[in-house]
Amino acid sequence: MRILLFALLFLPLALGSAAAQTGNAQAGKTLWEGPATQCRNCHGQNGEGAFGPDLAGRGLTVAQFTRAVRQPWGIMPGYIESQISDGDIADLVAYFNGLKPADRPGPWRFEVPQGAPRGQEVALATIGCAQCHGPILNGPRANAGAVGADFRWFSTMVYDHAKVMPAHWKTLGEQPAVRVRMGTYSRTRLPEAVLMEVFNWAKDIGFRPDIQGRLSAGVPGADGVTYTLNVENIGLQGRGLTAEDLTINLVVPAGANVVRTTGANYQGVRQDADLKANVAVWQVNRLGPKEHQTYTLTLSRAGTQSDNVRGAIRWTKPAVKTGPVDQANIAPAPLAPATQ
Template structure:
């Protein structure tokens, strides 16, 4: 089935000059490189191809490119207007028309591990969903753990994603910062038997609590610069999973010192091998769905773009087969205007 991906290569090649003129190449590059799309995970960082076919220098027309997005020939999911607009299609065509063609595609983002279970192999090599979501499908497993998902929920997420994902966010009370980035898969191209294998494998290695940590911009004061961290389990009460035995770890930028902290059970500053930095550490016994905790970290100086406050939340329960500790990353704090 994977070979169907490359049906895009069979499209007739045109000169593409009119298509390039119709769109804005700079806007196309910004869309491709930015957070609104994740197409590069399959098609390569610069459209050179990887799991999906190469796009750079192919000089497809706008009509051909739009057809490939709205009604894909292979396993690739379809994208509707609200996900990639017709004007954005023209911008992407202009961008790729200005790039040189490649001799051969680049490497996949993730290879299939030796001895991988059938479900993981399907996710990585047949469907390709794990090329975006990662080899262990961490995001989908957290979404599933947040609502106590069954196969029917998973099925709707795959076959009706553009409609179901916004409803999922609304159910959890989340306001996404970006558009729905995953497309909708075709039942004809992705058989339910294959999808069932992926679900069974994901459930077997363990659904995850949907734990998130959000850092504020540092606020300057008499004592230093204070960052506020809100940690929440966004799962549904009575349905979502509870995280237990948690540690909250925030990077202390090089040269900065901890002036003071708030939030219970502060453990001090340690070296963290995973983050390769000194971190301020708190412990938390459990975080049930809809529970939240607030922490504050006051530093002697603010973080910078190259060395900013960021972190990770780790927990040991519920146990999963991906390792002894599960975790959720904390994105870097937004930079204050004065430090940008």
Template structure:
């Protein structure tokens, strides 16, 4: 009865919402990678840093208002990012769920020992998607030597600024909304920028892709996507490919191969290459041939680490993780 009432309310609210929402499709949308709302609101809408949604009995108009013109620190999302019909579906999906007794923990909690810039970063919600140490944006910024004016534009006008800043994959959605300068102030944003650039330090913009080549040979390409003259050069680069259980390495190509050794973090053997430096727009190609294919393609994965530049105020845990990409269909 509760779900039926919500559906009727949706139909009356707007012609765009008149169709009966597909709750299963809405559940998939929420749990998938096109939206990152769950990072703040919980995997099943139970709440975390953001308020709970499950079983709240929100109307479609209330839900839509919160998405388009939110209160608090939540950014605003456009119809290109999430449509009115998708909002209607999510309203019905959450109406079908029981209300939770208490919210989940924050994905990245505040801690008293955090420096002020990181505290601002976490308290404004940024860390719930970008992680405790802002890894991906630090790499993107490091690839372009991004200044504060550009960061401001990306945060306050994300939906128009981001496509100009970085080429978007066809069919992909921008998953971050536009922050309100009255709620995330310019002073707070500058504190976050200074922490990321001066305390941690920007990262080289490294990317790694591992894909099948021929038989049991796999090709690994490591690229520095930074802009020449602006981007950071990675120095002392170590590239490890995990050797799946039951397999051995029979051949490799690529400069700097150091052999196979046991790695505690990987909890198994890794094939390792060491490269002195990878400058912006440099690309390094490697292959590894195994005695047999892995039982699970996800078992073929690895990491790229570098000695310099590294974080200035914390241990150097910067890493690029990669896993085998399935062959094109």
């Protein structure tokens, strides 16, 4: 009798944990908040809900969560094992089931602006692309400009994303940031005609040349610290867009002086309203696909964590409908000294 009672009490528990592998809540939190996933753009920073439903404290099982991620029933893109593993899913379930449910869903990351064109409304509110890519799809428009995109290319990137993205990175000579983070959209849930509205709108605003600026860490020398900036148009030869009338701006940290610069057409230091700082400025007439320029900026002191050298590259052609000037940001220089 005692043995039977024991078995009755513990058998369901044992079965339950075997079927639903238990995850690690801390690992789930780290994954959710880290650079390897972007689910939070739709589900909220803490799973409180936004464009997508809330996940925190919902008590979803591993099986339910897995089904939702691998074979979404609605507009959410699906994710494969190399993007989110079964172990990752178990960790996310453990994390969310340890959180309190949200009182109400959080705000969307990006709302639909008043008077938005139809394609933008679709991208923001119907299929959610712009919840990750931002309200004017700057990244995809630059990648489209780099390869001379047509709708076929665009739709492959959406319907076969996880499969084709690594090859696209390779074509452009780019190092993947972490792993493929966008899911793969289903042709039945997202019909081509709807995706075409997004494509036509993005093309109408204008595809962009893919201009990238990369700063080295500061290298200390006899009379100051030298930063090297490489500016490159990573577009494909014969297919990518050329940028014209470019201005390159590097922020000079407050209190630092420019000791020396190299690189053609240096214009001196001026105040920049957008970057809210003094900037060292260079000009370039045009930068075509695979063309690059190198600049150096030697400062009297190194930037720090809070004011490290960063900047922006701006150009006026090709003109886009988002404003008279288009721009690519230059991320802050790494703080670690450059290795020789």
